Amino acid sequence: MESPMKLFLFDHCPFCVRAMMLIGLKQLDVQWVYLQNDDVQSRVDKVGANLVPILQKDDASYMAESLDIVAYLDHVDAKPVLQPATQQQVIQDYLTESSYTSSRLLFPRDVRLGLPEFASAAAIDWFTQSKSAIIGISFEEAFANTKTYLEGLYKCWPLLESIRLPSSAGNQLSYDDVLLFPGLRNLTMVKGIEFSPHIRRYIDEVAALTRVRLYDDIAV
Numbered sequence: 212m213e214s215p216m217k218l219f220l221f222d223h224c225p226f227c228v229r230a231m232m233l234i235g236l237k238q239l240d241v242q243w244v245y246l247q248n249d250d251v252q253s254r255v256d257k258v259g260a261n262l263v264p265i266l267q268k269d270d271a272s273y274m275a276e277s278l279d280i281v282a283y284l285d286h287v288d289a290k291p292v293l294q295p296a297t298q299q300q301v302i303q304d305y306l307t308e309s310s311y312t313s314s315r316l317l318f319p320r321d322v323r324l325g326l327p328e329f330a331s332a333a334a335i336d337w338f339t340q341s342k343s344a345i346i347g348i349s350f351e352e353a354f355a356n357t358k359t360y361l362e363g364l365y366k367c368w369p370l371l372e373s374i375r376l377p378s379s380a381g382n383q384l385s386y387d388d389v390l391l392f393p394g395l396r397n398l399t400m401v402k403g404i405e406f407s408p409h410i411r412r413y414i415d416e417v418a419a420l421t422r423v424r425l426y427d428d429i430a431v
Contacts, residue, residue, distance in 0.1 A: 216241045218280075219257065219265040221248060221328040223321045225393035226277040227264040228423060232389060233284040235422030237292065241266075241284075245327035249337035281389055294385035298374060302391045305370040312363040313394060318342040319350035320400045323431050361404060368407045376409075377416045384420060392417045400426035 218234065218241050220227035234241045246253055251261045258265055258275040266280045267273055274280060285291045321342075322335045329335050343349055353360070374391065377384060395414050398404055406414065418425050 215269045217244050217267040218242070219244045219246050219254070219267070220263055221246065222326045223317075223324075223328065223397060224263055225397060228393035228396060229277045229389050230264045230266065230280045230284065231423050232384070232392065232417075232421040233281050233293075236384060236420055237284065237288070237290075238422075239284060239287070247331060248328045248334040249331070250334075278386075278389070281386075292383065293389070294380070294383050296386035296390070298387045299390075301370065301373060302387060305367055305391070306394065308370060309364055309367040309394075312360040312367075313398065314342075315346050315348075315353045316357065316360045316364065316401050317397055318346060319354040320431055322350070324400060324426065324429050357401070361401070364398075365405070368410060371410055371413075372407065374409070374413055376413055377420055382416075382420060384417065388417055392421075392423075396423060396425060400430050402430035404430075 216239070218227075218230055220230065220243060222245065231243075233239070234243075246263065254261050254263060254265065257267075257273045260275065262275040264277055264280055265273055265275050266283065268283075274283065281293070285293050318338075322329050322338055329338065339350055343353075346353060371391075375385075375387070377388070392414070395406075395410065396418065398406075399414065414425070417423075
């Protein structure tokens, strides 16, 4: 029987990972539907804008905005589990400091992993053109400079050494994890990346609790 709820998503999208986390954490009956990256019209038709993730609820209505979807999924069974955020500033500082290097590490790799949202050449071209314009260099040049960008990223690791491990809080997750984990999870697609022991443990713990796939085995 078809699931009553559907999540329209991209696997590489950190905002989509937020919703994926709740579905896995609570083992909710939600069908994942991967959209093609260049299929803007299908997103506009559902929510009036080029956004993912998109949740189709039990009543067949659609909702967008990842944090709204997270809150909806957390409360849909009247048994919310997410704790309030307590480390927002730490996380924001890290996200701000790491954005330059992480985008240049991730964008060229997003289209190299065989992800479902890039099943066509048109989808790959769409993403490549839009994201290379954002970073101001070609994907080839960004990929070739991996070592330099990793060195810059490693300087950001100390910002996360105080981040709370789920195992230190009864394996409960909070909105801090919803904001932080998706980007760190995506960095596992960078072959040879060296996380600090604390950050690696954090990634593995959250992934285990949420059943979100990491990219270590297909990293490039």
